[in-house]
Amino acid sequence: MTAAPVRVSPSWLQLREPADAAARSAELVEKARAALPDTAQVIHDLGSGTGAMARWLAPRLGGPQHWVLHDWDSDLLGLAQESLPAVGDGSPVSVELRPGDITQLGPPDLVDGSLITASALLDLLTGPELERLAAACLGCHRPVLLTLSVTGRVEFSPPDPLDQRVAAAFNAHQRRVSRAGHRLLGPDAPARAAGLFTAGGATVHVRPSPWRLDEADPALLEAWFTGWLAAAVEQEPRLERVADRYAARRLADAEAGRLGVTVHHADLLALPSSRLG
Numbered sequence: 001m002t003a004a005p006v007r008v009s010p011s012w013l014q015l016r017e018p019a020d021a022a023a024r025s026a027e028l029v030e031k032a033r034a035a036l037p038d039t040a041q042v043i044h045d046l047g048s049g050t051g052a053m054a055r056w057l058a059p060r061l062g063g064p065q066h067w068v069l070h071d072w073d074s075d076l077l078g079l080a081q082e083s084l085p086a087v088g089d090g091s092p093v094s095v096e097l098r099p100g101d102i103t104q105l106g107p108p109d110l111v112d113g114s115l116i117t118a119s120a121l122l123d124l125l126t127g128p129e130l131e132r133l134a135a136a137c138l139g140c141h142r143p144v145l146l147t148l149s150v151t152g153r154v155e156f157s158p159p160d161p162l163d164q165r166v167a168a169a170f171n172a173h174q175r176r177v178s179r180a181g182h183r184l185l186g187p188d189a190p191a192r193a194a195g196l197f198t199a200g201g202a203t204v205h206v207r208p209s210p211w212r213l214d215e216a217d218p219a220l221l222e223a224w225f226t227g228w229l230a231a232a233v234e235q236e237p238r239l240e241r242v243a244d245r246y247a248a249r250r251l252a253d254a255e256a257g258r259l260g261v262t263v264h265h266a267d268l269l270a271l272p273s274s275r276l277g
Contacts, residue, residue, distance in 0.1 A: 028205060032143050042112055045117045073099075123149050123185055176235070193268055
């Protein structure tokens with residue numbers, strides 16, 4: 001199956017933002033803060049979408065900040081610019097929009113930054129795209145915080161006999177071939193990224209950042225499950241014969257407050273050796 005460019009809907013990004021915020025590793029933020037200079041920060045956010053990473057991270061960094069938001073979707077960047085408030089301690093936060101292809105960035109595009117960030121991005125890249133992105137980050141010797149990369153593990157409570165078959169089909173969908181002829185990394189992305197940054201001389205820290213979905217947010221649970229199953233059926237059309245009954249069982253469980261899902265992700269912090277010690 002060939003991957004077409006995907007435009008992420010603002011409504012989906014808004015729906016998932018609280019779960020993202022709850023899942024990201026606060027420990028890695030503290031490690032990143034310790035590696036930053038005691039000056040106003042410039043943060044390059046790659047694949048920024050509507051600015052959720054900035055809304056989450058800016059208050060945790062504190063102090064004056066200038067966020068440079070990179071995304072190919074100008075409409076999402078416009079929404080981000082409208083929604084970024086001042087940092088919680090009252091320090092100013094300014095925003096700069098840079099529409100364009102983040103996989104074509106090089107060190108000169110990022111070197112003015114103090115920190116490079118991204119969220120829910122790595123699994124959407126191919127191997128060559130991740131290699132170029134890692135090289136760009138390593139080339140400017142800045143800390144890099146990459147959050148919420150899927151790992152391919154999904155746990156349901158209670159389990160259903162079809163869970164693992166659907167999960168395998170979804171993971172295969174995540175690894176489909178792009179129009180350029182390269183396979184998307186999908187759940188292989190966190191390990192590949194860690195290897196690239198380590199090989200480039202960085203010290204790499206990886207922490208779990210799981211989504212925990214249940215009756216506390218039924219809209220997100222239903223939206224995630226519906227999209228997850230649809231991608232699996234697209235990848236393995238034979239699942240269509242059983243998908244409706246499976247969906248009916250799972251959505252009935254969700255409506256009754258019986259369904260819990262853990263969607264595993266990983267956060268990664270790469271600290272360049274030149275900034276250590």
